[in-house]
Structure formats: structure tokens, C-alpha cells
Amino acid sequence: MIYITRREVFAASHRLYNPDLSEEENELIYDKCANPYGHGHNYILEVVVAGEIDPRTGYLLDLKELKKIIKENVIAKVDHRHFNFDVDFMKGIIPTAENICIGIWNQLAGKIPAGKLHSVKLYETENNYVEYKG
Amino acid sequence: MIYITRREVFAASHRLYNPDLSEEENELIYDKCANPYGHGHNYILEVVVAGEIDPRTGYLLDLKELKKIIKENVIAKVDHRHFNFDVDFMKGIIPTAENICIGIWNQLAGKIPAGKLHSVKLYETENNYVEYKG
Amino acid sequence: MIYITRREVFAASHRLYNPDLSEEENELIYDKCANPYGHGHNYILEVVVAGEIDPRTGYLLDLKELKKIIKENVIAKVDHRHFNFDVDFMKGIIPTAENICIGIWNQLAGKIPAGKLHSVKLYETENNYVEYKG
Amino acid sequence: MIYITRREVFAASHRLYNPDLSEEENELIYDKCANPYGHGHNYILEVVVAGEIDPRTGYLLDLKELKKIIKENVIAKVDHRHFNFDVDFMKGIIPTAENICIGIWNQLAGKIPAGKLHSVKLYETENNYVEYKG
Amino acid sequence: MIYITRREVFAASHRLYNPDLSEEENELIYDKCANPYGHGHNYILEVVVAGEIDPRTGYLLDLKELKKIIKENVIAKVDHRHFNFDVDFMKGIIPTAENICIGIWNQLAGKIPAGKLHSVKLYETENNYVEYKG
Amino acid sequence: MIYITRREVFAASHRLYNPDLSEEENELIYDKCANPYGHGHNYILEVVVAGEIDPRTGYLLDLKELKKIIKENVIAKVDHRHFNFDVDFMKGIIPTAENICIGIWNQLAGKIPAGKLHSVKLYETENNYVEYKG
Numbered sequence: 001m002i003y004i005t006r007r008e009v010f011a012a013s014h015r016l017y018n019p020d021l022s023e024e025e026n027e028l029i030y031d032k033c034a035n036p037y038g039h040g041h042n043y044i045l046e047v048v049v050a051g052e053i054d055p056r057t058g059y060l061l062d063l064k065e066l067k068k069i070i071k072e073n074v075i076a077k078v079d080h081r082h083f084n085f086d087v088d089f090m091k092g093i094i095p096t097a098e099n100i101c102i103g104i105w106n107q108l109a110g111k112i113p114a115g116k117l118h119s120v121k122l123y124e125t126e127n128n129y130v131e132y133k134g
Numbered sequence: 135m136i137y138i139t140r141r142e143v144f145a146a147s148h149r150l151y152n153p154d155l156s157e158e159e160n161e162l163i164y165d166k167c168a169n170p171y172g173h174g175h176n177y178i179l180e181v182v183v184a185g186e187i188d189p190r191t192g193y194l195l196d197l198k199e200l201k202k203i204i205k206e207n208v209i210a211k212v213d214h215r216h217f218n219f220d221v222d223f224m225k226g227i228i229p230t231a232e233n234i235c236i237g238i239w240n241q242l243a244g245k246i247p248a249g250k251l252h253s254v255k256l257y258e259t260e261n262n263y264v265e266y267k268g
Numbered sequence: 269m270i271y272i273t274r275r276e277v278f279a280a281s282h283r284l285y286n287p288d289l290s291e292e293e294n295e296l297i298y299d300k301c302a303n304p305y306g307h308g309h310n311y312i313l314e315v316v317v318a319g320e321i322d323p324r325t326g327y328l329l330d331l332k333e334l335k336k337i338i339k340e341n342v343i344a345k346v347d348h349r350h351f352n353f354d355v356d357f358m359k360g361i362i363p364t365a366e367n368i369c370i371g372i373w374n375q376l377a378g379k380i381p382a383g384k385l386h387s388v389k390l391y392e393t394e395n396n397y398v399e400y401k402g
Numbered sequence: 403m404i405y406i407t408r409r410e411v412f413a414a415s416h417r418l419y420n421p422d423l424s425e426e427e428n429e430l431i432y433d434k435c436a437n438p439y440g441h442g443h444n445y446i447l448e449v450v451v452a453g454e455i456d457p458r459t460g461y462l463l464d465l466k467e468l469k470k471i472i473k474e475n476v477i478a479k480v481d482h483r484h485f486n487f488d489v490d491f492m493k494g495i496i497p498t499a500e501n502i503c504i505g506i507w508n509q510l511a512g513k514i515p516a517g518k519l520h521s522v523k524l525y526e527t528e529n530n531y532v533e534y535k536g
Numbered sequence: 537m538i539y540i541t542r543r544e545v546f547a548a549s550h551r552l553y554n555p556d557l558s559e560e561e562n563e564l565i566y567d568k569c570a571n572p573y574g575h576g577h578n579y580i581l582e583v584v585v586a587g588e589i590d591p592r593t594g595y596l597l598d599l600k601e602l603k604k605i606i607k608e609n610v611i612a613k614v615d616h617r618h619f620n621f622d623v624d625f626m627k628g629i630i631p632t633a634e635n636i637c638i639g640i641w642n643q644l645a646g647k648i649p650a651g652k653l654h655s656v657k658l659y660e661t662e663n664n665y666v667e668y669k670g
Numbered sequence: 671m672i673y674i675t676r677r678e679v680f681a682a683s684h685r686l687y688n689p690d691l692s693e694e695e696n697e698l699i700y701d702k703c704a705n706p707y708g709h710g711h712n713y714i715l716e717v718v719v720a721g722e723i724d725p726r727t728g729y730l731l732d733l734k735e736l737k738k739i740i741k742e743n744v745i746a747k748v749d750h751r752h753f754n755f756d757v758d759f760m761k762g763i764i765p766t767a768e769n770i771c772i773g774i775w776n777q778l779a780g781k782i783p784a785g786k787l788h789s790v791k792l793y794e795t796e797n798n799y800v801e802y803k804g
């Protein structure tokens with residue numbers, strides 16, 4: 001069993017706000033992350049696939065192919081977008097790093113042609129990141 | 135003459151759009167940077183001050199003091215904000231990295247208590263940055 | 269189950285020296301790390317918490333809260349300090365990266381209000397780091 | 403149980419090419435990685451050892467010793483070398499990151515004097531890396 | 537006057553060897569960099585352009601355009617290539633970082649549509665880099 | 671004219687304290703940097719040499735030679751040392767980053783065999799650094 005990782009970067013914005021709560025509760029919970037016009041990040045995404053090496057190629061899965069799968073299923077939908085308005089797979093979901101990470105996992109699960117999706121890690125800032133393993 | 139640098143990070147969003155141009159021109163010039171809801175970055179800011187060392191302290195300027203000046207004059211106004219709506223010193227200015235960098239220079243010029251503002255560097259992504267020296 | 273990580277940095281000094289051993293043995297084991305006046309590092313600390321997402325907030329645990337817990341229980345006690353003299357939770361313990369990492373785990377265990385402390389990673393230099401999972 | 407990691411860097415070149423396949427198949431699979439004269443990377447290697455702390459030293463294993471083991475068994479054989487021609491432990495093996503990572507694991511397994519080899523991580527670029535845990 | 541920088545990465549290999557010198561002299565000067573099959577690096581390239589901001593766009597020069605110019609004139613010629621065999625603009629030149637950096641400058645000079653090429657920086661490893669300003 | 675840079679890292683400790691001032695003044699100026707037992711950093715040093723390329727070697731100056739000069743004249747004297755007690759060239763000087771940077775410049779000036787010392791940059795933390803150009 002070997003693990004291969006592809007790292008991608010995208011720029012997006014979001015606002016943390018739960019419409020079921022009052023303005024006061026939102027501000028109490030999310031503080032400046034609830035500012036009405038939103039703010040953004042250079043999100044760093046690391047996708048890990050686990051599996052066996054194909055003896056014919058020496059690859060578990062060509063990282064160029066993994067890159068293409070991530071580009072089509074994730075980056076194309078989130079890069080230079082606003083998570084609260086533009087991203088179909090986040091409709092109705094509060095776009096915390098936790099929820100975005102799971103959303104990205106769901107976009108990728110079932111689309112990896114060799115090996116198995118092992119983890120999705122998402123850095124929101126250089127000090128904060130989340131990881132999901134399904 | 136010695137140069138001291140303080141690095142700060144802030145998260146903000148922006149949309150590149152010139153209201154004097156047509157939708158087609160904006161899209162041609164700015165491409166996905168003109169998406170209506172905007173997108174964001176973890177901006178990295180480096181402020182350089184040049185001057186002489188004070189023999190009493192061994193400092194050109196206490197970096198904690200420089201940090202405070204940057205926090206009050208820049209970070210407090212831009213962090214978790216949208217450059218097109220929330221930032222007074224960018225009113226009516228297209229928030230490209232170039233223009234934000236000059237805007238930040240103008241916020242800091244005249245507020246450095248020792249030495250002289252030498253340069254402001256602003257990283258928009260890990261691959262793109264701008265620098266202004268007045 | 270999701271994993272969230274908060275990264276913090278602190279500057280401290282230490283000396284590696286076992287008082288139960290002779291000078292020669294200390295020098296043999298610790299080499300320049302046993303220099304009498306000590307030396308220091310910019311330690312990088314990564315604290316990982318594992319748990320479920322709260323559907324009301326979209327957070328496992330607000331990273332600002334995790335930051336505050338780390339600041340109060342760890343950073344306030346170690347930043348700009350000497351591990352051999354200033355840090356109560358390292359009294360009588362040789363301050364290797366391994367022992368500091370476990371010391372920090374013990375400071376944090378039981379203080380995480382949601383989820384469960386999963387791991388503590390401590391970088392001593394860009395080439396050396398340790399991790400503890402309880 | 404504690405985990406300690408040593409990071410080392412080496413510069414090497416390689417060509418991805420399976421001699422059992424046709425030129426067309428090689429180009430289809432490996433694209434520009436099959437260019438005849440090869441290309442290279444600054445590989446970053448992270449070796450993780452797991453074990454118990456020795457109470458006499460406070461170390462699981464002195465990282466200087468781990469560094470020496472990695473230098474002798476890996477770096478001396480691969481640094482400033484071409485994986486297809488110069489590296490004995492890669493003879494007859496397609497030098498993908500996956501296969502190099504396993505090759506390095508095999509060089510180190512059985513040579514760690516305290517604790518147990520836990521994982522070998524190999525970064526080929528800032529966006530691509532692989533990990534092997536035996 | 538503002539300075540904008542675009543960073544690009546490429547993987548290449550090279551061998552340091554002066555055919556006008558003896559084997560002994562080459563080994564004395566270049567040591568393991570003269571190994572016959574060559575070795576490689578992930579080169580990091582930073583291209584700086586200086587000029588005035590266009591008030592219509594807020595750009596000195598669209599960084600996407602600068603990226604395209606670098607890709608066509610440099611990256612397409614050097615990425616996944618061997619500097620001693622594959623790169624036309626390095627024919628007959630010893631491919632030290634210094635000479636590659638000047639070679640890249642010459643590829644870009646005269647091709648920047650706005651502003652003026654200010655400097656080319658080339659990182660060969662995380663510890664070694666060179667810069668040329670014409 | 672070309673510029674070459676060598677980066678080195680060292681771990682040291684220091685205490686900021688001016689013996690000509692009262693305890694109160696020291697605490698006011700240096701805050702936690704004046705803690706009696708000191709604290710430390712992983713200092714990152716970048717030494718830049720400017721000059722012409724030697725056509726015989728393609729080098730301005732072999733970076734291995736520059737590395738050796740830095741090791742002998744700087745690293746050997748400061749690594750795993752306390753600036754207030756162990757470092758001869760800092761005797762009687764308050765070891766701020768500014769003063770250490772100038773001290774290192776003075777250690778290197780006149781010892782560069784080809785080209786000319788151009789600048790010394792010293793990172794004290796990831797957010798604070800100083801530069802001196804003579």
C-alpha cells in the first residue's frame with residue numbers, strides 16, 4: 001500500500017453565517033467571519049489516494065491524471081468563486097473549512113480510477129487546517 | 135543604514151472590475167477575477183523600514199511597535215473585509231494588487247516614528263506579488 | 269469524524285543535560301546541545317483535535333477558541349522562556365523535543381471543550397520534528 | 403509511543419521509461435517525463451521513526467544519529483545522481499516517486515537502532531509527494 | 537514605479553563540466569556536480585517587471601500575460617529537459633545557476649509588452665539562488 | 671554583475687538587556703525579550719555576493735566555497751550558542767537582530783575571495799527580519 005498526494009491551490013471567498021440564527025448569535029459565533037461582504041483565502045488542498053503500484057507503469061495513479069480529476073471536479077467549481085453564492089455542492093451549507101473539506105471529499109469520492117480516496121486536507125490559512133478521511 | 139521588515143497576513147476578498155468599461159471589456163481584461171461575487175486571498179504584507187540603529191536600544195525601531203502601527207493603520211481596515219465595499223482607502227480604486235500595495239503605502243507613510251518607510255511588498259498568491267517603494 | 273489543526277509559534281531556549289550523568293557522558297550524548305548557556309529555537313506547534321461537526325455552527329470547535337486554549341495553557345508558559353529554568357511543567361525533565369511535546373500534550377489534555385485531542389506535533393527546526401498521540 | 407522525523411534534501415535526476423513497452427506507449431504514459439536525457443528534482447525526504455523515549459537521554463533516538471543513518475544509506479547513494487544509471491538499489495526498477503520511496507524504505511529498514519521505521523515520505527515537487535509505511 | 541513578480545517552477549537536470557578542462561580539473565572545480573549522468577533540481581524562477589500602473593486596468597501588466605510570456609519563452613524550453621543537451625539558448629554554455637539565470641534574462645528581454653524587465657531570480661535549491669538585473 | 675546567495679540556518683539564544691539602563695527601563699523597552707534566562711530562535715541567514723562570472727567555471731564564486739566561509743566565520747561561532755555569553759564578536763553589544771546582522775557582516779567582510787559582499791539578511795522569526803548592506 002502506498003499513498004500519493006496532489007496539492008492544488010485555489011482562491012475563493014466565503015461568509016460564515018447561519019440564517020437560522022439571529023444577527024447577534026451570528027456575530028457572537030463567527031465574529032469578523034460574519035462580515036456581510038465576506039472575505040477570502042488562498043485555500044490549499046491536498047488530496048491523498050491510497051493503493052497498490054501498477055508494475056507496468058510504476059505509478060499508483062499518474063499524478064497528472066489525479067490533477068485533472070481535482071481540476072474538473074473541484075477547482076473549476078470553486079476557484080475565484082464565493083462559496084455562499086457560486087458553488088453548487090455547498091448550497092445551503094455553512095462554508096466553514098470543515099464543511100468545505102467534506103464537500104470536496106464528496107466531489108472526489110467515486111471518481112478516482114485507481115486506488116482509493118484516503119484523505120482530503122484543506123488549509124484555510126497558514127495556521128488553520130482541517131482534514132477528512134471519509 | 136539598516137533595513138527591518140515586519141510580515142503580516144490578512145484575509146480579504148476583492149473583485150476586479152472597472153465600472154467605466156463594458157461587461158465584455160471587463161471580462162476580457164479580468165477574466166474570472168471579474169466574477170460578480172468576488173473571490174479572496176490570504177494576502178501577505180511585508181513592510182520595510184530603513185534607518186539608523188538607536189545605540190541605547192540596539193533597535194532601529196522596535197518591531198513590536200512597527201507591528202502595532204501596521205495593525206492599526208492597515209490590518210484593522212482590511213482583514214476579513216471586501217476591498218470593493220469595506221475599505222475606505224480603496225474607495226473608487228480598482229483593487230488590483232498594485233493599487234492595494236500603493237494604498238497600504240499611503241496608509242503607513244508619515245506614521246513611522248523612527249527611520250523611513252522603504253518599501254511595501256504584497257503577496258496575492260504564492261506565485262504573484264508586487265512591491266512599491268514610493 | 270473530522271480533524272482540525274491550529275498552528276502556533278513560540279521562541280524559547282533550552283539546554284540538553286542530564287544531571288545524573290557526568291560531564292563527559294553529557295557531552296558525548298548531547299554534543300553542542302549541552303553547551304552551558306543553552307541555545308534556542310522558533311518552535312512550531314501543531315495541535316490536532318478530532319471530532320464531529322456541530323450542525324448549528326459548522327465547526328468542530330471554533331479555531332479561535334482552540335487558539336485561546338493553546339495560548340493560555342502553553343504559549344503563555346513557554347514563549348520567550350528557557351525550558352530548563354522557567355517552565356513549571358518541565359521541572360526536572362530533560363527538555364528534548366520528545367519530552368516537550370509530551371509536556372504540551374499533558375497541558376492540553378482535558379482542556380478541549382469539543383472533540384478530543386488527537387495529536388501534538390512540535391517542529392524544533394525545519395529538519396527535525398516530533399509527534400505524540402497520547 | 404512517540405514519532406520523530408528527520409527531513410533531508412537531495413538533488414537527483416531520473417527518466418520515466420519502461421523498456422518493455424514501445425516508444426509510443428512510453429510517451430503516452432509518461433509524456434515529458436520520458437524525455438530521453440531525463441530531468442531532475444530537489445527531492446525532500448522525511449523519515450519517521452516510532453518508539454519509546456529512553457529516560458536516560460530523553461531521546462527516542464538522537465536525530466543526529468538518524469541523520470547519519472539516512473546520509474550513509476540513502477543520501478550518499480542518490481544525491482547528485484541519476485536514478486536510471488547511478489543508483490544500485492533502483493537497478494531495473496522504473497524510478498517513479500512511488501518506487502523510489504519504497505527503495506529508500508528498503509535501504510533504511512533494519513538499520514534503525516532504536517524504535518521502528520514508521521514511514522518514508524518523498525516530495526518530488528511542491529505539489530506531488532508519496533508516502534510508504536511498509 | 538511599481539514592481540510586479542511572477543514565480544514559476546520547472547524541473548530540469550544539468551551537469552557542470554567544462555570540456556576545455558581536464559577530468560581532474562573538472563572534478564576539482566565541480567565535485568559531484570560533474571557526475572557524468574547529471575543530476576537535477578526543481579528550479580524556482582522569479583521574474584520582476586518594473587513600470588507604471590495603467591489607470592484603465594489598475595495593472596502594470598496582467599500577471600496572466602506575464603505568466604504566458606514566461607511559459608512560452610522559458611518554461612516550454614527548459615521544463616523536464618537536460619540543460620546540457622536539450623536547451624537551445626544554453627548551447628555551449630556551462631549550465632551553472634549564474635549562466636542559466638542570464639540565459640533566461642536574454643530569453644525574456646524585449647518580450648515584455650508593458651514596463652521593463654527588472655530582475656530574474658533563480659533558486660537552484662532552498663539554500664542557493666542567483667539574481668541578474670541586466 | 672550577478673548576485674549569488676547562500677542561505678544558512680543556526681539555532682542560538684539571546685537576551686535583550688542594556689546594563690546601562692534600570693530594570694524598569696529594560697522591561698519597558700524589551701518586554702519579554704528581557705526575561706533573565708533568555709530565549710532563542712532558529713535564525714536564518716542569507717549572504718549575498720555580487721560580482722562577475724568567471725568564464726572558466728561559470729561561477730561568480732562556488733557556493734560550496736561561500737558556504738565554507740560562512741560556516742567557519744559565522745556558524746561555528748554562533749550555532750547552539752548564547753549571544754550574550756558565548757560569541758566573541760558580540761561582546762558588549764546588545765544582541766538585537768540589527769546588531770547581530772551587522773556583526774555577521776563584519777565577520778564576513780574582507781573574507782570573500784571573488785566578488786564583493788553585497789548584503790546580509792537575518793530572519794529572527796518568520797515575521798521579523800533585518801538586512802544590512804554595509
